[in-house]
Each structure stands twice: as structure tokens, then as C-alpha cells.
Amino acid sequence: MAYERLPCGSSSKDSPCFGTLTAMLTYVETLVMDVIRSAYQTAFGAEPSPSFLVIRPTDRPEFGDYTSNIAMLAASHLKTAPRDIGSKLLQAISEQIESDPSHPVSRAEIAGPGFINLFLEPTAVQGSLRSVFDNDLPFGSSDLGKGKTIQVEFVSSNPTGPLTVGHGRQAVLGDVLARLYERIGYKVVREYYFNDEGQQIDLLAQSLWARYQELYGETHDIPENGYQGDYLILVAKALKDEWNRPYSQFDEDAKSRFRHEAVKRMTSLIKRDLRELDVHFDSWFSEADLHQAGKIEATLQLLRDKQGVYEHEGATWLRAEEHGGAKDSVLIRSDGRPTYLMVDIAYHINKHERGFDYVLNVQGADHHAEQTCVKAALRLLGYPDEWLSYAVHQFVSLKEDGQVQKMSTRAGRFVTLHDLTQDLGKDVVRYFMISRKPEAHLDFDLDLARAESSDNPSTYIQYAYTRIRSIFRKAEFVGFEDVNQTDLSLLTEAEELGLMKMLDQFPQVVVHAAIDFAPHALAEYGLNLSRAFHAYYDKHRVLTDNVSLQSARLTLLNAVVIVLGECLAILGMDAPEEM
RNA sequence: GCGCCCGUAGCUCAGGGGACAGAGCAGCGGCCUUCUAAGCCGCUGGCCGAAGGUUCGAAUCCUUCCGGGCGUACCA
CATH class of the missing domain: 3.40.50.620 (HUPs)
Structure with a gap:
């Protein structure tokens, strides 16, 4: 894996990137970048400015595999028209191709206002497949963080009630970001900051006490700004069974008892809700300690x-x-x-x-x-x-039959995270919570989330994983000791080359998702990779009489399943062997 | 009033300087004696909130306006 350090400048995002945006090049991008760079050197006798070195995968096959707009970007610097720059670059690339039999580019074209479109040799793309298996680190992981520590603090809801779906979004977001930063080489500490004393806790204790007294037939108003939710009734009942005596006065003794029990029980509820979502903290930090x-x-x-x-x-x-x-x-x-x-x-x-x-x-x-x-x-x-x-x-709204529900903890009007997780399962909740960019409001579509079909993107991705594992079981395939023994040149179908190019992008997606706080990009990527796989699966048979071809295709699927597994792992979702 | 975020297909959203704007859901029509149909393929659907600007090029950047959310507490 190659790295280039570029000036940060344009990044307005508030993320730990050392004041510089670190651009990482994938296997294929490194090949393409070298072609463009050396063509520029040949044509203009100078090193191109780093800001000119822009390449990206095309979105249309007729434009080749990769495209560069370097001719437009360099036009004013070179005081030359883009098409003229393009012609010179094209000539230089042609010379490269002629003199180098193993050149990664099969042909290059100039198009539109001056795009350089590169069509890659299948061998170049196939080489990227090898890089999935060859790394010291798991594919997609990197050491950008250089082992530095980063503390991620999230949820940090005070122990005054169960977690709501809003907290759920934050729990998943924080946890996925933590997993992402681990993948790019940081040591991560997940911390939950909570307040176990003070005015809110007093209000909680008093609200609980009021519920407790209700069980003895005495009506006490829950304080204004207190906690109205029914969940305190359950706690009060449990306490009544335990204590079996009324507290008619909210005196210092009662206050202390109710406060202690309220915090203890709310905290354990919160921990249960998080555990159900597979969110775990390394550190629980008490605000009271700061005071003391x-x-x-x-x-x-x-x-x-x-x-x-x-x-x-x-x-x-x-x-x-x-x-x-x-x-x-x-x-x-x-x-x-x-x-x-x-x-x-x-x-x-x-x-x-x-x-x-x-x-x-x-x-x-x-x-x-x-x-x-x-x-x-x-x-x-x-x-x-x-x-x-x-x-x-931003916040979460639950949508059911087009009906959107607004929530408020204090008013006791909310859907708990616990109920949501029980209803849908951890994987679906996590996927839906992370699938939208954080800064946009999230409309949680309950009807879609409940669908146990391909309509549901969460199961769609897991099903892709399952299908591959199923093929492996059938083939008694356990992975290759040495990928170099496989003839990858047999992988020439458009769908196969497409899958390989998509896999090649994975490390980029991980870095982007982490440093731009864009974990939804990973969810999107997983969905697209799954779609590409399902289409391939439908069109081409993997298990055939052709041993070499089968071996090559199993290697490709092995790479796909590795990347899908990593996607699911980062999103904190299960990777099921069977469905 | 001021600050932050969001306006893209009927609905939920990707794309956030590049070449005809993408996906899922919904709607319509196809595909299972063959690796799990929890799958695939096709069709329908858009002045990218509006107007100005910057640029060779704007859904994307800037300005103003309109619409929605949040904040603007001696709350947490």
C-alpha cells in the first residue's frame, strides 16, 4: 500500500488528521498514478504539482477504468489548451506502452474537454486481487494512526432513564467510528461519561419516590421537570418488594436511598441496552469524581x-x-x-x-x-x-405507516432502544442507524427494517456473505495457502474485473469513513459490493468442471468474503454462515 | 434576530468542482430440474428548493432568498 501526503487545506471537517489530509493510494491507483506522473514528466520535463495528480475510477465503461483531469488542471500553469496537453500526455503514454510489455494500461484516450481515459490490462486489475491476501495487516487496515491513542467518548447519557432510539444512533455511530479508527492504526479507548449526582439525579430520586408512594395509595405529584416515564413504576415495584415499607417523607434518609437505587438501576438498564446492541465501553467516567x-x-x-x-x-x-x-x-x-x-x-x-x-x-x-x-x-x-x-x-425519528413520532425522555414519550433492539435485532438496528450520514436527520423506516427479505439492506449484505460461505462448504474450500498458485488471468469476465476494482477501493473507503466521520460510506460500500456479488453469482457459475477456473473464482470470492466480513465487522454486524 | 445542519425520483437517501444525475422502497413486467429466489434482469419515474455569481466546467464552491430541524438557559 502506498501513501502520499498532501496539504490538508480543503478539508473543513473537524477530524484528527494531523493538519494534513493523508491520501492513500490503492494497488490499482498506484499503477495509474505512476503512469500519469511519468507521462507528464516525459511530456513537459518537470514533476507535476501534486494538486494536478487527480485520478478517479470512471462511472461509465466507455470512459475506461480510470480517468484523469490533469490536462484541465494544468492548463493555466502550462499556458496550453487542455486538449493539447492531453495529446502530449497520450503520446507519452503510448511510448510507455510500446516500450514496456507489462505496462498496466492497454490503451488511453482523450475525451470531452480533455479527460485522459485509461483502459487497464486485466493483469493490472488481477494484481490487485493478490494484494487482498498479501498484506501484513488485514486488507483494509492501515497504520495511518501510528499507534497514537484516541479516546472516543459517546452516549454519555445520564442515568435517569432507559436509552432511547436517539441514544442508539449515537451508540452505533461512536462504536463504528471507534472500530474504524482501530482499523487505521489508532489505539482506541471508548469512554462513557455519566453524572451520578446533582440536580437531575435529585429529580430522578424524587420522581421515583413519588411512584413508590403511589404504590402505598398516596398520591404525590412528580416534580415539575421530573421524570414522568412509566419505567420508574417498575423500579418502584421492585423496591417495594425488597423494602416492604413506606417512606412517607422525602427526608435525607429517603433521598439518599432513592437516589442510590435509582442510579444503580438506571445504570444497569443502560448497560443492558448497550450490551444488546453489542456496544461496549472500556471506561465509565463519573462526573462526581471531578467534583470530589x-x-x-x-x-x-x-x-x-x-x-x-x-x-x-x-x-x-x-x-x-x-x-x-x-x-x-x-x-x-x-x-x-x-x-x-x-x-x-x-x-x-x-x-x-x-x-x-x-x-x-x-x-x-x-x-x-x-x-x-x-x-x-x-x-x-x-x-x-x-x-x-x-x-x-442529528436526531432520529421513527417512521411507521408514514407516521413520524417525536420523542422526549422527560415527558416519558419515547420508544426505547431496548424495545427497538428486541423488535428488530441488533444487526438491523445497527445497519439502519449507520446508513445515513451523521449530519442528516435520520428517518428510521420501521416497516422496511422489519422486512425479512432482500428489501432490507441489512439482510441483503449478510445474505451475500452467507451465499459465498455456502459455496465454500460445498467446494470444501478452506482458503489458499499461496494465492500465487492460482491462475488469476482466467478472471476476465466484466463482472469479475468489476468486483476486483471494487475490492481495490476498500482501504480507501475505510480511511474516508474514519477521518471524514462518514461511516455511512462503509454501509453504502457494503451494499454495493453485495449487489455486485449477487449479480455475478446469478450470471456465472463458480463450481464447474474446469478446475483452474473454479480455483480462480474461489479465490475471487475468498477476497469478496474477506472484505464483506470486514465491512460487517466494522459495522458491528454478525456474518452468518447460514441463513 | 443571530449561529449550526438539512432541502436531489411519489417515499427514504447516496453523490459534495468534471463528461448523459445514482441506489433502495413503492409501481409495472420477466427469471428457480444447475453453487441458498432472504437472489437476478428489465421498464416507469428528476428544471438536484429559487435566483444571482465564481469557473473551461456547478447538484457540488460563494452570496441572497424560501422551506424544515436544532441551538441561541445562571438546563444537562
């Missing part, structure tokens, strides 16, 4: 030292706006209690002290203002901007 360790005061002092705060109307404010924040915000309320923002800043200092090279927070779009203020505070303290990234996602 005196980190709030210490952080405030750091900000003071940098002239980052001021007093106004009895409260202490962060000078966020001066440092890129959305607006100045309160850190310490006039009654002396710290705000959520204050604690959040202290938390990020703690993350930094723990030595993570990069930190990635996955959050909902409703936290945007908060994010800019945290960044402002860290900037003030002299942290490099790229240390902290936010992957922001």
Missing part, C-alpha cells in the same frame, strides 16, 4: 490565570466569544454552583492529563453551542485545536 477531586476549582483557576473569565451580575463568565466560542457563557452561577460547561471543561483537562493523543466526542446537534465553548476554553489554555474533535449527529 477539586478539579472544578483548579480548572477555574487555570482559566483565571489566562484572563479567560470575568464576573457579571454575581456569576462567573467564560470569555468564549473572543476565542471562537458561540457566546460568552456562565461557568459559576451566582449561587456558587458550577454549570455543566464548567464541569465539561474540567473533564477535558482530565482527558488531556490522562495522555490521550486525540479526543473525539460524539454528540447530538443540540450541543453545538456547548462544543464551541469547550473548544474556546481549551484554546485559551493553549491546547492544539486538532486535539479535540466533535462528530456531531
Whole structure:
């Protein structure tokens, strides 16, 4: 695998890419790039500017396999018309082809305003298949991260109720991003940050107490801003069975008991919901620890030292706006209690002290203002901007028979993640949650998700995997010790070359999905690869009397199943042997 | 009002400077004595929200406007 480092410049995405966008070239792209580069050198006697070196796969067979717009891009620099540049490049490529019998290009054309269209030799494409098996790392993995650590913090919902489908999107998004960063060479720590004390927990305890008293026939209003959901009734019943005594007063003793039980039981509910989705954390970080360790005061002092705060109307404010924040915000309320923002800043200092090279927070779009203020505070303290990234996602609506449901935890009006997972299964939930780009709203189509057919993209991909495994069982194929013993030149069908070119792209997709926070690209890729496989399967027989051909096709399918398996693994979905 | 995100086929969305705009669902029509039909093939369907600009080239970049979501708390 070859790497090129290009200036980042154009990337507006807020991702850990070291200030540079690292472009990785696949096996085939390396061949094509070399052809273009050396043709340019031959034709113009100079190294082309890296910004001219653009190639991409074509979307139409008549345009060849790869195309480059280098002639248009270099036109003003060379003060020459694109078509003229193209002719010279074409001539240089022709000379290359004549002098090199193993040249990867079979022919080249100039088209349209000056595109260089390259038609590849089948051997060049077949060579890429070998690269699937030849790597030191699993195909699609790379060492871009150089073993640096990145902490991914996500979900981080307070233990005040079950997780909703909205949390589910964040859980899957964070987990898939974590898996992606692992694939590109980072050491990843998944962390869940939760608040187990404070005003919300008090409200929770009081709401639970009210439910508890209801069981003794006493009506107590659930506090305003309290938690109305039915789930607390179940908890109250369990507690009644255990304690078997009323608590008529919400005194300090009761408060402490109900708070403790509420947090304990809500936390274990949350852990169950996440486990059911196959989302696991390495670290559970308690906000209370920050308070107890005196980190709030210490952080405030750091900000003071940098002239980052001021007093106004009895409260202490962060000078966020001066440092890129959305607006100045309160850190310490006039009654002396710290705000959520204050604690959040202290938390990020703690993350930094723990030595993570990069930190990635996955959050909902409703936290945007908060994010800019945290960044402002860290900037003030002299942290490099790229240390902290936010992957922001929009909300989820459930759609059933065209009906869209809006949710609110506090009002007790929601569909729980647990119910959704029980209904659809982990794989379907994960696929649907990740299949849209994070910054777009997600309409979760329950009717489609429930379909147990090819209509359902989740099962469609798994079925492709299953079909290949089934062929392997039939052929008693266990994979090749040495792929070089297989005659890949027999793989000349258009569908076969298409599959190989698609496989070749996989490492690119993984890098893009990770550093651009675009895990949906992987879901899309898996779907397209499955489609290409199903079409191939339908048109060409793999198991035949022709031993060499069968062997070559099994090798191709082995590569497909490896990549499909990796796709499913990164998405956190099962790869079933049979369906 | 201001800030962020989103407007692409009837519906849900890919594509985010390149050559006639893609997929799934829905609709219509085909394909199972052969590796799992949870599959394949074909047809139907679009002034890429609107208008200006930048460019050899704009769905894509910029500006304005329109529509939707979120934020704009001494909530978390």
C-alpha cells in the first residue's frame, strides 16, 4: 500500500488528521498514478504539482477504468489548451506502452474537454486481487494512526432513564467510528461519561419516590421537570418488594436511598441496552469524581490565570466569544454552583492529563453551542485545536405507516432502544442507524427494517456473505495457502474485473469513513459490493468442471468474503454462515 | 434576530468542482430440474428548493432568498 501526503487545506471537517489530509493510494491507483506522473514528466520535463495528480475510477465503461483531469488542471500553469496537453500526455503514454510489455494500461484516450481515459490490462486489475491476501495487516487496515491513542467518548447519557432510539444512533455511530479508527492504526479507548449526582439525579430520586408512594395509595405529584416515564413504576415495584415499607417523607434518609437505587438501576438498564446492541465501553467516567477531586476549582483557576473569565451580575463568565466560542457563557452561577460547561471543561483537562493523543466526542446537534465553548476554553489554555474533535449527529425519528413520532425522555414519550433492539435485532438496528450520514436527520423506516427479505439492506449484505460461505462448504474450500498458485488471468469476465476494482477501493473507503466521520460510506460500500456479488453469482457459475477456473473464482470470492466480513465487522454486524 | 445542519425520483437517501444525475422502497413486467429466489434482469419515474455569481466546467464552491430541524438557559 502506498501513501502520499498532501496539504490538508480543503478539508473543513473537524477530524484528527494531523493538519494534513493523508491520501492513500490503492494497488490499482498506484499503477495509474505512476503512469500519469511519468507521462507528464516525459511530456513537459518537470514533476507535476501534486494538486494536478487527480485520478478517479470512471462511472461509465466507455470512459475506461480510470480517468484523469490533469490536462484541465494544468492548463493555466502550462499556458496550453487542455486538449493539447492531453495529446502530449497520450503520446507519452503510448511510448510507455510500446516500450514496456507489462505496462498496466492497454490503451488511453482523450475525451470531452480533455479527460485522459485509461483502459487497464486485466493483469493490472488481477494484481490487485493478490494484494487482498498479501498484506501484513488485514486488507483494509492501515497504520495511518501510528499507534497514537484516541479516546472516543459517546452516549454519555445520564442515568435517569432507559436509552432511547436517539441514544442508539449515537451508540452505533461512536462504536463504528471507534472500530474504524482501530482499523487505521489508532489505539482506541471508548469512554462513557455519566453524572451520578446533582440536580437531575435529585429529580430522578424524587420522581421515583413519588411512584413508590403511589404504590402505598398516596398520591404525590412528580416534580415539575421530573421524570414522568412509566419505567420508574417498575423500579418502584421492585423496591417495594425488597423494602416492604413506606417512606412517607422525602427526608435525607429517603433521598439518599432513592437516589442510590435509582442510579444503580438506571445504570444497569443502560448497560443492558448497550450490551444488546453489542456496544461496549472500556471506561465509565463519573462526573462526581471531578467534583470530589477539586478539579472544578483548579480548572477555574487555570482559566483565571489566562484572563479567560470575568464576573457579571454575581456569576462567573467564560470569555468564549473572543476565542471562537458561540457566546460568552456562565461557568459559576451566582449561587456558587458550577454549570455543566464548567464541569465539561474540567473533564477535558482530565482527558488531556490522562495522555490521550486525540479526543473525539460524539454528540447530538443540540450541543453545538456547548462544543464551541469547550473548544474556546481549551484554546485559551493553549491546547492544539486538532486535539479535540466533535462528530456531531442529528436526531432520529421513527417512521411507521408514514407516521413520524417525536420523542422526549422527560415527558416519558419515547420508544426505547431496548424495545427497538428486541423488535428488530441488533444487526438491523445497527445497519439502519449507520446508513445515513451523521449530519442528516435520520428517518428510521420501521416497516422496511422489519422486512425479512432482500428489501432490507441489512439482510441483503449478510445474505451475500452467507451465499459465498455456502459455496465454500460445498467446494470444501478452506482458503489458499499461496494465492500465487492460482491462475488469476482466467478472471476476465466484466463482472469479475468489476468486483476486483471494487475490492481495490476498500482501504480507501475505510480511511474516508474514519477521518471524514462518514461511516455511512462503509454501509453504502457494503451494499454495493453485495449487489455486485449477487449479480455475478446469478450470471456465472463458480463450481464447474474446469478446475483452474473454479480455483480462480474461489479465490475471487475468498477476497469478496474477506472484505464483506470486514465491512460487517466494522459495522458491528454478525456474518452468518447460514441463513 | 443571530449561529449550526438539512432541502436531489411519489417515499427514504447516496453523490459534495468534471463528461448523459445514482441506489433502495413503492409501481409495472420477466427469471428457480444447475453453487441458498432472504437472489437476478428489465421498464416507469428528476428544471438536484429559487435566483444571482465564481469557473473551461456547478447538484457540488460563494452570496441572497424560501422551506424544515436544532441551538441561541445562571438546563444537562
